[in-house]
Amino acid sequence: MNAQHNRRDFVKRTTVFSFGLAAAPLVSRGQTTKSPGEKLIVGVMGLGRGLDHVKAVQQIANVEIAYVADIDDVRIATAQKSALAKSEKPPKAVKDFRRILDDKDVDALFIAAPNHWHTPATILACSAGKHVYVEKPASHNAHESELIVQAARKNNRIVQMGNQRRSAPAIMEGVQKLREGVIGKVLFARCWYDNARASIGRGKQVPVPANIDYSMWQGPAPERPYVDNLVHYNWHWRWHWGGGELANNGIHYLDVARWGLGVEYPTRITCNGGRYHYDDDQETPDTTIATFHFGDKGIMWDASSCNPRKIEKHPAVAWYGEKGLTTQDGDGYKIFDPAGKQIGEGTAPGGDKVHMGNFLDAIRGNAKPNSEIAVGQTSTLLCHLGNIAYRTGHTIHFDPASRRIVGDKEADKLWAREYCQGWEPKV
Secondary structure, three states: OOOOOOOOOOOOOOOOOOHHHHHOOOOOHHHOOOOOOOOEEEEEEOOOOHHHHHHHHOOOOOEEEEEEEOOEHHHHHHHHHHHHOOOOOOOEEEOOOHHHHOOOOOOEEEEOOOHHHHHHHHHHHHHOOOEEEEOOOOOOOHHHHHHHHHHHHHOOOOEEEOOHHHHOHHHHHHHHHHHOOEOEOEEEEEEEEEOOOOOOOOOOEOOOOOOEOHHHHHOOOOOOOOEOOOOOOHHHHOOOOOOHHHHHHHHHHHHHHHHHHOOOOOOEEEEEEEOOOOOOOOOOOOEEEEEEEOOOOEEEEEEEOOOOOOOOOOOOEEEEEOOEEEEEEOOEEEEEOOOOOEEEEEEOOOOHHHHHHHHHHHHOOOOOOOOEHHHHHHHHHHHHHHHHHHHHOOOEEEEOOOOEEOOOHHHHOOOOOOOOOOOOOOO
16 A cells, blocks of 8 residues: 555545444354454554553463554554563564454454554554554544444444443443433433643654654655654654544543433534633643533533642433432442432443453354444444534534535535545545
């Protein structure tokens, strides 16, 4: 594939989402590449967060990590050492993840690379016949939300998003209790996120370190000079590669909130805030309040990335119903009556191993994926729409029937992105 970093014309988006394809059948047991008792062969792409993938997969029986891929030699060496600790042989190390896709024996690819890689890599993996576990948010922009679902359907592959709360047993139980009416009709959900992130400073253009393949790191994103405060994490706070805190942590909370409310697409979206704490290279806000209106229900997300607000005590998510309140924090839930008295709770271990195990069971035909990609991207769309509202300063109006932004040409311009010539995702 040609990976020359030339700019191309702006990607034209389709006029409707393809999430309606979610009704298409998933891979059945008869169509899996392995029978339930056979070993699954996998590769892991992106070895920052992906090192957690390596450690979790190693705890699951009958799975072999055959490859690890990263653009950083140091990260590759660390991952190989970690994998060797619990396996008979180290996985093969590659800087170009496409070498994993070339191996016909590989069943699945785990993707933990930066956001701008999520959809392009998933499309290539699906086209190569691999199932995919892709980290949240799984798309860099709304147009990619369409493409990644199309790729899963066209190639009949299981694609699971890494919003692991979907597989947490107690959270699943709590959502089921909401469905059963434990607090009556659920009307509204609030989400909170607090952190104490430091300034990212002002990056200086410097030579690319010898251990990093920066060209491969950029991949589908149009080329920009290397600066010393970008790789490996601060890309989150630059629109060219990331989606800010909303796409970084907001996706987890908004997904759980949407799940508990039983809603899909909002009709009106607002997002306000700013980069208040530091004057640096960060383009995305450190303080945000986003709201999502679903007709008869709503969600609010309140984030403070640079002030942990220690004196405030609140859960990750709270659902407000006609007959009480349910909260989710960590791997559990609590239920309160209208007077504030706790009347129920539940907790049980969740996390990566459980969610990844569900994905691998789905490949074997023994389970349904708990966060199949169309479900995951319905939640991720909230993040994309919230970011569009923030960047334009507009209230975004969205039509759930056509699944498109209504009457806002400026907002429409942020629906998709440019790609490097040769890296354009194609389904």
